[in-house]
Amino acid sequence: MITIHLWAPDGAETTLQAREGESLMQAAVAANVPWIAADCGGMLTCATCHVYVREPFAARLPAPQADELAMLEFAAAERRPTSRLSCQVELTRELDGLAVDLPETQY
Template structure:
């Protein structure tokens, strides 16, 4: 299992998740009922409602975002910043065990 921790904006809370390798971060968050990941398009890269900001050192370990992901990041409700990614595009594997990401204030 890959362990991930999400931090909601404006809160000291931490949301620990565990997911099977091969699942996206968005799928793991939706399966766990995490508020703050809307995932309106279900992971088809058409809505930008699964925006997260991945913290270092993991942000620099991720594969580069595709052109489509970069385009969708222009439509996030909260402006993109360092580590901004769409969680539907982040496939979890053992190298990402321990990943920490921040949730934006809103997805709409």
């Protein structure tokens, strides 16, 4: 299992366990984590699963593909250097302990 730490905009932390191979978005939605709307269900046609990945984990992720970068242009919250769509973050052993901040809004 992969441990994930998510921080809401108010600073509240949620910790959850997820299976290797699933996306961060899938794990968050299954755990009913607020702040990740995931309107398109991971089809990469919206930006409502936007997150900010904390270091050192951001550096461990593969670079975002062009379609993810294009969709991040539509994110409602500020885009930062570590912005990612959680549907594109595949959970691996290297990401055990993953830490992400959730934006104030997805709309």
